[in-house]
Amino acid sequence: MNDFFDNWTVQVRKGVLELCILNALADQERYGYDLVKTLVTVPGLGVTEGTLYPLLSRLRVAGLLSTRLEESTQGPARKYYSPTKDGRKIMAVMNDYLETLNRGTRQLLAKGGKYA
């Protein structure tokens, strides 16, 4: 039972991690350290910095995120991330899809397994 649940959560997290990054940047740009600290505290996401930075790089290479460097008085220069236009589009589509999927899942539960 526990093994099954663990494996399932791995798949779910794998699927939603990119969306979580895009959603975290939807309202405001964030620098890497801040973004990472926000995401690692999301319950159930179970992600580490070692995973997030390669993912941010992939999203940037894919053109879904843009970055800029800004000097900081409190430490090293900060790299700010924000979604690109394509990034926002895909984020909206992904959120819609996830919303539909969640609704459908809940309906199945409410109607004893009959989807209408």
Add this chain to the structure above:
Amino acid sequence: MPDWTPPAREEVRRYFARVRASLAESDADPDEVIGDLDRHINEEIAAASLAVVTEEDARRILARIGPPDSQPSTEPRRPTPVENTGLRPTPKPWYVWSLLFGVVLPVITLAFEYFTGMCAALLFDPLPSVWHALLVASVPLANFLIWRAVRSEGIEEPARLGWLNGFAFGIGLVYALLYLPLTPFAIPGLIVYGIGLLPLAPLLSLIATLNFRQHLRGAHDPGFRLPGLWPGAGLAWIALLLLALPSIVGEIGLRKAGSADAATRMKGIRWLRALGSEEILLRACYGRPNRVENIYSFGEGVSPETARSVYYLVTGRAFNSVPPPKLYAGRGRWRALEEEFTWDEDQAGDAVAGRVKGLSLASSRQDGSIDADAAIGYIEWTLEFKNVSSLQREARAQIALPPGAVVSRLTLWIDGEEREAAFAGRSQVKAAYQEVVQQRRDPVLLTTCGPDRVLLQCYPVPPDGGVMKCRVGVTTPLVLTKTEEAFLRCPAFLERNFTIAEDFKHSVWIESKGPLHASGNQLVSDRAKDNSFALRGRMADAELAGLESVVRVSRADDVRLAWVNDSRSPEPQIIRQRIVEAEGRIPDRVVLVVDGTRGMKESYPAIAEALSQLPGGIELAVLVAADGFESICALQKGDAALYSRVADRLRKFEAGGGHDNVPALLRAWELAAENPTGVMVWIHGPQPVLLEASEELRQRFEHRGGHPLLYEIQTATGPNRIAEKLDGLASVIAAPRLGKLSDDLARLFNNWRGKSIQLARECSGRDHPAAALGGKETSLHLARLWARDEVLRLAGARQFNQAMQLAERYQLVTPLSGAVVLETKAQYDRAGLKPAEPALVPVVPEPQTRILMLLGIVLFVPWMVRRRRSGL
């Protein structure tokens, strides 16, 4: 900017190399990711305000960042560490309290109990084995590991720690429940006296263990489920159960074996033979199963008496023939406490019972003299008992006498002075002894307890290294196999309640006018002061009880008569002893009963060898006493071929456990009684427990008179409860053990077809002096042996008063009379007893009558004067 130590830089460099390698095949830009990570690390350092970045700091940060991963993790979810506000967290109060009650207190308690055994000495043994100690040690160990992991906030393997915590919970729960009854006493003790923390340690550490679990779970996501509580506890209980398994098996088996139902009883015995633990059975024999496993026991257990019978049936040995079990595990000063609380519940009873702590045999010497021509011997056995416990102890022993022997002297040393015993009726001397035992004074009692065996009881052996010394004088006829040689066997212990050290030796000195030959090499030839022959040496207890103590003495072949003027008789009389060669008679039917007890296995080849000496043409049946009896030869005409087949079957017979021989003897009696000349031959080991009432067997022998005859031959030293019950029956004959079992059996079989040498004693008036017959004048021991025969004859004819008076007059310990030494004249007067006069007790070597009378006058006068002065 913080300073980086070179190892810290090297640590980060290695990490970046791994990042680069892992991203080589991915869509991510390795340089960009490394740059991002570098910035992240510096942010962490800035947030922690580190001035110097050490290798440890670098490792900690990198551990939090996690391993480089080009894809979101495909591993099962790993809990995220708790938010860290600083790399070196400040201690919180729970850390201290949990460490104190979950680690420090259990470790101190465990070490204290392990090295002192206080609880073991006072209540029960919580650590009966090293494995128990290790299981208990797992509680503080698990707690410490979790404490360290939670404190460092770098919990690498929470599942493993969760299981470990569950295991510790399981152990802690069992011990907390075990100590729960002490809590009401411990808490006031703690409050009032400041002590009592140790009994609370299991409960406090259990609470700490649960607290650790809570913190371990709290270090992860709110929904995180820490595994292993009940499975870990289950593992702990399985481990405890495995350690307790021998006890549980023993307990179940013992209860079955102690059942009133015969079938259940037999099942229990078989169960214990296959799976039982001897040590656990032994503890039950002493009624002290005070171990931690006893928490698994239920209801009322079996009594020590039942356990003692079961012990014999399972092991084939008497429970008191082996050293007592370790009843408590007290160590150091607590061991002394254990001694204080070990009572001897069988004190002043009729049984030797279990070994008593602190009581041992300090010295032993046997001084013997043999008149070979008269075929008479006399041995004095002087014993010293030592008691190192802090309680007064009673020394008890069953002593095997030589065949046909009688105790004729009993002496006790009181304040360094020898006091002789009073000889009187058995119940009278017993009552006197018991009364004095209650007053904690100095008595010693000797009574018979079966054919050729007596029970010696000495009380009190003083505590704290005190010594009690007594002497037993034994008058014995010699065993003659030929007219030119005779045998003497030394008395020996059959069972005892005191310890004999492994290296202990009995000192033996035997002298005779004729040459003496020892059976073993323990005794060497020497010369006595009157230039007579002597054998002297030292013998271990097993050697004294074995065939090594048999002494062969040469005698004049032509001396066939010995006589003595009996000065103990009120009327002048002469006692004569003739050596007669009795014609043997081959029985038509022989029923052999062989004991199937485990210890007999070594004797089967000797018995098988002796079977070839059975006369041909007789009817033979062979029964083996084994959980009832087993017939290995149905009744049939015997010949060499049959004897050979039976011998083969006997050699292959698998002896095991202990067995009641009574059912086999009852069946053998039925078979033997069918034939007018039928005999039974019972070959057996010690019979330490009377399991089935032997009264039926005795009844049959009593009513049938002298038929059928039962020849019993015992293969090893030890008590024989069945023989005790058959004491005094003329048809029960103990075959003497003089050599190898096969030889002794062969001699018995050969006596049936040839002539056997017997000693016939008779009494006559002085009108026809025996001297006129040309015989040899000997000592008063001959009169004592005649008196013994006469007492048994009178008792058989139910003339008990005459028999008892005769035993008293000759100062003999017989089935009707005993001997007791008391301390004061008042005690003797109160009991209606009169101690033997020193001038009239036997000595080694005993002078002939005329010299004895002279000596008596010389000793009697000063003794009377002293007696009057001392008021005794």
